[in-house]
Every structure is written in structure tokens, then in C-alpha cells.
Amino acid sequence: MKRSILAAVLASVLVLTGCGADEDEEAKTAISDYLIKQQDNAQMISLEQEEADCIADGMVDGIGVDQLKEYGFLKEDGSVNESVETPEMSEGDAKTMVDSMFDCTDVMTTMRDELSKSMGEQPAEVKECFDEALTEEAVRAMLVANLSGDQDKAGQELLGPLMKCATGGGAEPQSE
Numbered sequence: 001m002k003r004s005i006l007a008a009v010l011a012s013v014l015v016l017t018g019c020g021a022d023e024d025e026e027a028k029t030a031i032s033d034y035l036i037k038q039q040d041n042a043q044m045i046s047l048e049q050e051e052a053d054c055i056a057d058g059m060v061d062g063i064g065v066d067q068l069k070e071y072g073f074l075k076e077d078g079s080v081n082e083s084v085e086t087p088e089m090s091e092g093d094a095k096t097m098v099d100s101m102f103d104c105t106d107v108m109t110t111m112r113d114e115l116s117k118s119m120g121e122q123p124a125e126v127k128e129c130f131d132e133a134l135t136e137e138a139v140r141a142m143l144v145a146n147l148s149g150d151q152d153k154a155g156q157e158l159l160g161p162l163m164k165c166a167t168g169g170g171a172e173p174q175s176e
């Protein structure tokens with residue numbers, strides 16, 4: 001009798017552990033597929049499948065499915081909530097997501113390329129100022145602030161210095 005109870009408990013633990021892993025894998029697949037779909041719709045930077053998988057792994061492993069659901073990024077069924085804009089996350093979870101992006105893709109090259117495209121014809125000193133203002137620290141801080149719902153800080157971290165460059169005032173990153 002004791003063996004059958006122990007066997008039942010062990011089987012339950014194995015089943016529950018397996019379900020959690022399946023839920024994580026389903027969430028990772030959903031997030032990765034969503035990222036690829038967004039870039040196919042020209043709504044995001046270009047990502048390879050491997051990069052999308054890496055970002056999804058970092059989000060699920062670092063933040064967790066339950067927390068991603070709480071933020072509204074995932075629906076209760078584990079699919080991506082496509083109608084959510086930018087979920088307001090804790091600063092720690094926002095940092096985890098940003099770290100995942102930086103670990104999996106070349107964020108800085110993409111940012112520099114996009115900035116260069118959007119700048120058009122600018123004097124050399126403005127372009128040089130932009131290059132100085134566009135630091136990894138400033139981009140990370142801006143993204144973390146944006147994801148954690150602090151739009152004012154997000155603007156101060158990177159957009160403020162870039163605006164100073166555009167108006168001839170020079171770059172002075174506002175990071176604390």
C-alpha cells in the first residue's frame with residue numbers, strides 16, 4: 001500500500017513537472033513565432049529564427065510563463081497577446097528581457113543602422129554627436145525604462161541626448 005501511494009505521488013510529480021516544461025516550450029514557440037511574424041510584417045527589425053528562439057528562451061526562462069501572462073504579454077492559453085502594446089514590467093523583468101535581446105541579437109548595429117537611415121543628410125558634427133550619444137548603456141537604459149513603464153526616463157536616457165545633438169547642443173547621456 002505504501003509503495004502504491006509513493007508511486008502515485010512520484011507519478012504526479014513527474015506529470016506536473018512535465019506539464020510545466022510543456023507550457024514553457026509552448027510559450028517559447030508562441031513568442032518566437034510571434035517575433036518572426038512581426039518581422040515578416042515589417043513591424044520589427046529583421047530576425048533570424050535562431051535569434052527569435054533565443055529571445056523567447058530568455059524571456060520564458062528568465063521571467064516565467066505565469067509572469068508573462070500577468071503582464072498581459074501571453075494569454076491564459078499561452079499564446080501571445082497580439083493586442084498588448086508594451087507591457088509594463090518590473091524593472092528586473094524589463095532588464096531580463098533587454099538582456100535577452102542584447103544576448104541574442106546585435107541591437108547596437110541595428111540601432112545605428114536605423115538611426116543612420118532616419119537621419120538623412122545631416123552635418124558631420126551632428127552625425128558624430130549621434131554616434132557618441134548612442135551607447136549600449138543608453139540604449140539598454142532606455143529600453144528597460146520603456147518596458148517598465150517609465151516613459152519620461154526612457155526619453156531622458158537616449159532621446160534627450162539625441163535631441164540635443166539634432167539641435168546643436170551636444171550629447172550628454174542622462175543615465176544615473
